Amino acid sequence: xxxxLADYKVGDRVILKNVLDAQLTIQLYSMGCVVGxxxxxxxxxxxxxxxxxxxxxxxxxxxxxxxxKMEVELS
Amino acid sequence: MKKKEFKVEDKLRLILVGNPxxxxxxxxxxxxxxxxxxxxxxxxxxxxxxxxxxxxxxxxAEVIDLPGTYSLSPRSExxxxxxxxxxxxxxxxxxxxxxxxADASNLKRNLLLATQLIDSxxxxxxxxxxxxxxxxxxxxxxxxxxxxxxxxxxxxMNARLGKGTKELKATIAAYQYQQAxxxxxxxxSKDALQNTIYRFEKIKGIIAETLTKEGESRTATxxxxxxxxxTHPVWGFAIFxxxxxxxxxxxxxxxxxxxxxxxxxxxxxGNFIAETLPSGxxxxxxxxxxxAGLGGIVIFIPQIAMLFMFIAILEDTGYLSRVSFLxxxxxxxxxxxxxxxxxxxxxxxxxxxxxxxxxxIANKKERLLTIFxxxxxxxxxxxxxxxxxxxxxxxxxxxxxxxNLQGIIMMGLYLxxxxxxxxxxxxxxxxxxxxxxxxxxMELPIYRTPRWTNIGMTILNKTKLFLFEAGKIxxxxxxxxxxxxxxxxxxxxxxxxxxxETVLADSNADLTVINEQIATEKLEVSYAGHIGKFIEPAIxxxxxxxxxxxxxxTSFAAREVFVGTxxxxxxxxxxxxxEGIKAKMQRATFSDTGEKVYTRATGxxxxxxxxxxxxCMATVAIVVKETGGWKWPxxxxxxMGALAYFSSLLIFQIFS
Numbered sequence: 001x002x003x004x005l006a007d008y009k010v011g012d013r014v015i016l017k018n019v020l021d022a023q024l025t026i027q028l029y030s031m032g033c034v035v036g037x038x039x040x041x042x043x044x045x046x047x048x049x050x051x052x053x054x055x056x057x058x059x060x061x062x063x064x065x066x067x068x069k070m071e072v073e074l075s
Numbered sequence: 076m077k078k079k080e081f082k083v084e085d086k087l088r089l090i091l092v093g094n095p096x097x098x099x100x101x102x103x104x105x106x107x108x109x110x111x112x113x114x115x116x117x118x119x120x121x122x123x124x125x126x127x128x129x130x131x132x133x134x135x136a137e138v139i140d141l142p143g144t145y146s147l148s149p150r151s152e153x154x155x156x157x158x159x160x161x162x163x164x165x166x167x168x169x170x171x172x173x174x175x176x177a178d179a180s181n182l183k184r185n186l187l188l189a190t191q192l193i194d195s196x197x198x199x200x201x202x203x204x205x206x207x208x209x210x211x212x213x214x215x216x217x218x219x220x221x222x223x224x225x226x227x228x229x230x231x232m233n234a235r236l237g238k239g240t241k242e243l244k245a246t247i248a249a250y251q252y253q254q255a256x257x258x259x260x261x262x263x264s265k266d267a268l269q270n271t272i273y274r275f276e277k278i279k280g281i282i283a284e285t286l287t288k289e290g291e292s293r294t295a296t297x298x299x300x301x302x303x304x305x306t307h308p309v310w311g312f313a314i315f316x317x318x319x320x321x322x323x324x325x326x327x328x329x330x331x332x333x334x335x336x337x338x339x340x341x342x343x344x345g346n347f348i349a350e351t352l353p354s355g356x357x358x359x360x361x362x363x364x365x366x367a368g369l370g371g372i373v374i375f376i377p378q379i380a381m382l383f384m385f386i387a388i389l390e391d392t393g394y395l396s397r398v399s400f401l402x403x404x405x406x407x408x409x410x411x412x413x414x415x416x417x418x419x420x421x422x423x424x425x426x427x428x429x430x431x432x433x434x435x436i437a438n439k440k441e442r443l444l445t446i447f448x449x450x451x452x453x454x455x456x457x458x459x460x461x462x463x464x465x466x467x468x469x470x471x472x473x474x475x476x477x478x479n480l481q482g483i484i485m486m487g488l489y490l491x492x493x494x495x496x497x498x499x500x501x502x503x504x505x506x507x508x509x510x511x512x513x514x515x516x517m518e519l520p521i522y523r524t525p526r527w528t529n530i531g532m533t534i535l536n537k538t539k540l541f542l543f544e545a546g547k548i549x550x551x552x553x554x555x556x557x558x559x560x561x562x563x564x565x566x567x568x569x570x571x572x573x574x575x576e577t578v579l580a581d582s583n584a585d586l587t588v589i590n591e592q593i594a595t596e597k598l599e600v601s602y603a604g605h606i607g608k609f610i611e612p613a614i615x616x617x618x619x620x621x622x623x624x625x626x627x628x629t630s631f632a633a634r635e636v637f638v639g640t641x642x643x644x645x646x647x648x649x650x651x652x653x654e655g656i657k658a659k660m661q662r663a664t665f666s667d668t669g670e671k672v673y674t675r676a677t678g679x680x681x682x683x684x685x686x687x688x689x690x691c692m693a694t695v696a697i698v699v700k701e702t703g704g705w706k707w708p709x710x711x712x713x714x715m716g717a718l719a720y721f722s723s724l725l726i727f728q729i730f731s
Contacts, residue, residue, distance in 0.1 A: 034279075061413075062515060
C-alpha cells in the first residue's frame with residue numbers, strides 16, 4: 001500500500017515511488033533523491049516539521065508539506 | 076544552447092560550474108589565487124568572480140566562477156544567472172571551455188549537470204573533486220571507464236590541497252572538442268521533469284559500472300553524530316543563541332580598535348586636505364562633503380567584515396544550513412523561509428549585503444518578504460545613534476533588576492527590530508499574492524573544517540563590493556546634503572559672515588568656538604535649516620525640535636550622520652567628544668516654550684524612530700536593484716516611515 005513520507009518515523013527506510021508535484025520532483029531529483037532510491041528518515045523537528053532525510057549519504061531537509069507529496073513504500 | 080567553435084591559440088576562457096558545495100570556489104581560488112576580481116552580472120546583483128591563470132608557457136586563461144547550480148533548470152536567481160551565462164552565445168571573443176566541478180563523493184547527483192552540459196554540445200571537461208573523501212569512504216571510481224562513458228575528459232582532484240592542478244592544466248592544454256554521444260535526444264527532453272527522470276536512469280547505469288563501494292560512509296556517520304547535538308530541538312537552539320551571542324560580543328569588542336584607527340585616519344586626512352588645498356568651496360566640498368560621507372561608511376568596515384567572516388565560517392562548515400533547518404518552522408509561520416535567517420542575521424551588520432544574500436531563497440514571495448523586512452533589523456549604523464541617545468537620557472549607573480539599564484535598552488532595541496521584522500512579514504504574507512508553492516528543499520552538506528582561503532576571499536570580495544556599492548550612493552548624497560547645509564536663500568549667510576567679521580579679526584578671540592558658532596547659525600539659515608523648521612510642526616508631536624528635524628533629513632543618507640549633525644548643531648568642536656554633545660543636548664530647550672528638549676520621552680521616541688525608519692539611501696538603492704523596480708522600495712520607505720512616526724508618537728505620548 002502506498003503512503004507518504006510524512007507518515008514515517010525517524011529511522012525508517014523507505015523507497016521513493018512517486019512525487020506528486022513537478023517542481024518538487026525536479027528539486028529532489030537534482031539533489032539525488034530519485035524514484036527507486038532508498039530514503040532514510042534521519043530526523044524530525046518538533047511537530048514533525050521540517051524533516052531531514054538522507055539518500056546515499058546526501059542529507060536533505062524538507063518540509064512536512066513536501067514530504068506529504070512523496071509516495072513511498074517501506075523497504 | 077548553441078555549439079561554439081573551440082580552437083585555442085594563446086588565450087581561452089574557463090567557465091567553472093558545479094553543484095553548491097562541490098568545492099568549485101576552492102578550485103577557483105586555488106587556480107587564480109589573488110588574481111581575481113569581483114563584478115556584477117548585468118542587471119542583477121549576483122556576484123561574478125573573474126580570475127586568470129597560466130595554463131602553460133603558451134596559454135593563458137580567464138576563469139569565470141558561476142554561482143552553484145544543481146541543474147540547468149534554474150530554481151533561484153543565482154541558478155538563473157548560471158543558466159543564462161551558459162546559454163548566451165553572443166560572446167565570441169575567446170574560445171570557451173566549461174569545467175564542471177563535481178563532488179566525487181556524491182557522484183550520482185553531481186553528474187546530472189555534467190550530462191546536461193555534454194548534451195548542450197559545448198566543450199566540457201569534468202573535474203572530480205574531493206577524491207580524498209571518496210578514499211576515506213572506501214569507495215573507488217574507475218576514471219577511465221567514466222571518461223569513456225561520458226565522452227569527455229575526467230580529471231580527479233583534491234582542490235583543497237591543490238592536488239590534481241597540474242593534471243587539470245595538462246588536460247585543458249590538450250583539449251580537443253569531440254562530439255560525445257547524447258544522453259537524451261532532443262525529442263525526449265521537451266519536459267524538464269521527464270528529461271531529469273531519463274537522465275537519472277542513464278546516470279544510475281554509469282554509476283553501477285564505475286563506482287565500487289565497501290561499507291558505510293565515515294563522513295556521513297560523523298555528520299550524524301554532530302547533528303544529534305546541533306539540530307536537537309532544545310540544545311540546537313541553545314547552541315545557536317550562544318553562537319550568536321559570541322559573534323556579537325566579538326564584533327563589538329574586537330572592532331572598536333580598527334574603528335578608532337579609521338576615524339583618526341580620516342580626521343588626519345581631512346585636516347591634511349583642508350590645510351594643503353587652497354581654501355574655498357572645493358576644499359569644503361572635499362572635506363565636509365565627500366570625505367565626511369566616506370568616513371561615515373568606511374568606519375563600519377571592521378564590523379561588517381567581521382560579520383561576513385563569521386557568516387562565512389558558519390556557512391563553510393555546513394552549520395548555517397542547520398540553522399535554516401532549526402528556524403524554518405518558526406519563520407514559515409511569518410511567511411518567511413528557513414533560509415531567510417541568513418539575510419536576517421546579516422542585517423545586523425548591514426542591510427545592503429544582507430538583502431543581496433536573499434537571492435538564495437528560491438520562492439519569489441518569500442524572497443521579497445525577506446528583502447522587505449531585513450532593514451528592520453538593527454544594523455551597525457544604528458549603533459552610534461543608539462549609543463548617543465541612550466547615554467543622553469539614561470544615567471550610566473541606573474540599574475534594572477541589577478542589570479545595567481543602558482545595556483538592557485540597547486538589547487531591547489535589537490529585539491524590537493527583530494520582532495518588527497517578523498510581525499511585518501506576517502502582515503505582508505497576506506498582502507503579497509503568490510501562486511507559487513513554497514518549498515523548503517535544501518541540502519545539508521556534511522560538516523567540514525572551514526577552508527580559510529575561501530573565507531578570506533569571501534570577506535575581501537564582499538567587503539569590497541559593499542564599499543563600492545554603498546560608497547557611490549553615500550558620496551552622492553553627502554554632496555547634496557553638503558550643498559543644502561552650506562547654502563541658503565537670500566543674504567542671511569553673508570550677513571552672518573559680516574556679523575562675525577570684527578570678532579574674528581580680534582586676536583584674543585577663541586577661533587574654534589567662534590567658527591563653531593558661525594557654523595551653527597549658518598546651518599539654521601541654510602536650505603537644510605529651512606527644511607528643518609518647515610517640518611517642525613509635523614515632528615513636534617513626537618517630541619522633536621527643528622534641529623532634530625535637520626538631523627533626520629541629513630541622516631537620510633545614512634543613519635550615523637545623525638551624530639555628526641548633532642555635533643555641528645550643538646557647536647561642539649570635537650566630533651569625538653560625545654560627553655560635550657551630551658552636555659549641550661541636555662541643556663537644549665524648545666525656543667517657544669522653553670521646555671527641555673531631551674526628556675526621557677523624546678529620547679525613547681527618537682530611539683524608536685531610528686530603530687524603524689528606513690534612513691538609508693544605500694538600502695533603497697539595493698532594493699531597487701534586487702526587486703527590479705521602484706515599487707517595493709517606495710512601499711518599504713513609506714511603510715517604515717509610517718511605522719517609525721506612529722510608534723514614536725505613541726512612545727512620546729506615553730512617556731511625557
